[in-house]
Amino acid sequence: MISRTRNFQRGCLTGNNSEDRCGKCEADDCHLISGIFTQTNLPSGYSKVTRIPRGACHVNITQIKPSANYIALKVHRGQYLLNGQWSPTSSHRFKALGTTFVYRRPLSSEPQPATEYVRARGPIEKSLDVMMLHRGSNQGIWYSYKIPTNKNKANRTNAMQNDQSYLHAAQPYYIPPESLQPGIQSQQLGQPTYLQPEYSQVLGGASQRDARRADYLWRVTGVSECNRTCGGGFQNTTVVCVEQEKQAIVTADNCDAVTRPPVQLIPCNNAPCPPSWIASQWTPCSTTCSAGFQTRTVECKQRISDTISINVALARCNAEPAPPAIQDCNRDKPCVNWKFGNWSRCSVDCGRGQRSREVACNGPDGKPRAENTCVGPKPIVAEICDMGSCAKAWFHTAWDDQCSSECGEGVIKRRVHCAADGACAARSRPRNSKSCQNEIPCGGIWFTSPWSKCTATCGAGVKQRDVSCIKKLGGGALTIVSEENCAIDSKPVTEEECVLQECPPEWFHTEWSDCSTSCGSGFRSRELKCLDADEATSLSCDQKLKPDTRKSCYSECRRTQEQPSRRHHQSSSHGDPGSCEDTYDNCQLVLQARLCPYYLQQCCRSCWRFRTS
Incomplete structure (x- = not known):
């Protein structure tokens, strides 16, 4: 960001001394403040460009190049006047803050390089925040306005303090005084003018910058507005870099950062605040879709100081209605979810192929909906499947680089794979382990038993084995010793997860019902369900294994008192x-x-x- 002030003495720019009070300068100086907002890497949404103080006039805000961004205006600590609430408008005129604003947003059909601009004669009755609704690359926003120093000399200081350009320059630009263009008069609001890029000169290397720093010094120009209106706040001293000869404010890069005075905090507005309603943040909606609600706490509090706020009686806040503590949410957001079927078989029997499944966006009624209304990203419809090599032979990896034992005898391993799904000859299977010997002897070695069978017949389970520390005795005999004789950090695991093939869907049934008759022949029945491994309804159960749902039964008849013997x-x-x-x-x-x-x-x-x- 680049900004600059300029004085105009004895007579206005038009040579007419009958200007309105904002341009009245026959006795004192009038000041033109202008700048270019060039900051990049802005977040999506609204970013502050500058603040124009109360009393300013001949306001001109212009986008340097056409862009997808919008100029927005907001009353300082108030509501938006233009392009607020994420709702850009078209070109129009409107009255606000005691003046008429002219807003121009060129149509896409208009010839280039037409750009967006806002102008107002002024003076404005309240401070105005210039914002940018960021939707694309920032092509630069030029702004200018005049301040009548003979009416309120504090306005110039406030303008410097509130303008981010003095403290946050995007690049180390230096603007020569003769390159700045004079302010635009109210009768010249036809075609926008702004600082051309060729007027901006980037400072050279470190030696050139150091030579120039002797001509610049830091100056405290005033204080910022109090950050609170009551209850104890603070003001920051404003430090700017000025050129000694002309006392013109330049970017901070011209001064020596080591000698910059520290920012001081000055207490202000220490009187306690009147009681007011304080509401916490809304909780997340109780539902992700369809009608839900969210709540928050609402308390009547009074701020005493910068660090103390106390709860007071609710009646002390009755001058204003209490904010709602509960509100509806997601009322207009019906639950629309993705539905997907099972994966198809791989398109090949060996090698790499593809498998697919059906994916649909269905509403609560089960009917198809537009995909952009579904919650979350769309599940993948197709994926690569690898059925293994088509070659019918044994494959193996290279031997491990390290011996399994840090001392004495151990083993090195490699992985062996049959590419024909078990059709490889077992007698030609390569070894998957062999012994190795370390130069460092050790007292004991780990012995592992074979793995037990998996605890599950399908899906995920656990397999176990025994691990013991053994030691060789004289004559080659082995004996089990305590684990301290073996390297603890290399102890093999005793339990390991085993994952078998996915469990197929199975038939589930209820118990048989009572006989349908209490005397003689009848039938019993039961209900069936086909469920997959996750106990979800499936249609893939083997129909040949489907249990019966009905069988005959007989109940012995008993005589009643009315029945003759x-x-x-x-x-x-x-x-x-x-x-x-x-x-x-x-x-x-x-x-x-x-x-x-x-x-x-x-x-x-x-x-x-x-x-x-």
Whole structure:
């Protein structure tokens, strides 16, 4: 950023002494403040360009080159007047702060190099923050305004303090006084003018810079605004670099950084603040989609000093309504998630191929939605699959560089792989380990038993083995000794994870239900589900292994008190069925199939001979 002030004495730039009070300069000096905002690597959103003080006029803010960025205006400690809340507008005029602003945003169809600008005659009634809505590369923003020093000499100091250009220059530019253009008069608001790049000269090497520093010195020009209006705040002294002969403010790179006076803090506005509502940050929304809510704490507090704030009675804040402590969120954001199927088989049997799956963006109702409405990135649809080498032979790695033992005898290993899925000849399998001898002897060596079987038949499990420290005795005999005789840091692991093939989907079923009838033949049933290894519903279970969902059952019939005994029938009816009636439609089939012992009650009449036999 580059900025500069300039004085105009005895007569305004137009030669007309009847200018408004902002340009009135027949008795005293008037000051033009101008600069270029060239800072790069800006965050997305709003960045401050400069602050124009109250009373300034002949305001001109112009983008040097066309860009995707927007000029925005904001009342200092107030609301946006132009292009705020992420809502850029088109060209228009508007009245604010006691003057009329002219905003021009060229259309894309207009000839180049038309650029965006804002102008106002002024004077402005409040301090104005010039902002940039950053959406692309910063091509530079030129600004200028005049301050009537005969009315308020403090304005010039405040303008210097609030202008970031004095303390945060993007590059070590030096602007010769004769290169600065005079301010633009109100009747000249047709075509924007600004500082051309050729007027900016970059200082040379270190020796040239050191030679020039003797002509510049640091100067304390005033203090900043108090950072608080009450409750104890601070003001910072403002230090700028000036050229000794003309007392012109230049960029800080011209002065010696070692001799720069330290910034001092001055207490200000120490009176306690009136009680006010203090709200904390909103909590995250209770849902990531669909209607949810978020909360925050709202307290009535009074700031006593820079370090002390106390809670006071809620009634002391009743002059203003309390901020809400709960609010809705994600009401207009329905849950739209990605749905994806299982991976297909690899497109090749050996070598590298591809496998794919279906991925869809579905709403809560299961219907397809636009992909840009789904939560999160889209899952991959296809990926590379490696089915191993197509060559049917043994492959092996190189031998390990180090012996497994730091002392005495050990082993070195290599990995051996069959590229034909188990079809390689076992007798030609290369060794995967061999002995090695270290020059350093040791008392004991680690002995490992074979690995146990994996605790799982599919999926992830654990396998174990025994590890013992053994030592050779005289005559070649071995004995188990304590682990202190072996190198502890090289002890083999006793447990290791084993991952087998992924568990296939399986049939799950409930227990059999009770018999459907309490007397005679009926059936039992149960429910089935096909679930994968994650217990999610699957359609890939083997139908040949599908369990039955229904089976027959029989319940023995018991006599009731109303049912006459066999002896009673014999004695009363003498072989006559009497009033005994069938209650089952297929009793004749029961009789033919010789199932009467099981249907005596339901087929009483048809089976009466069986009852009397």
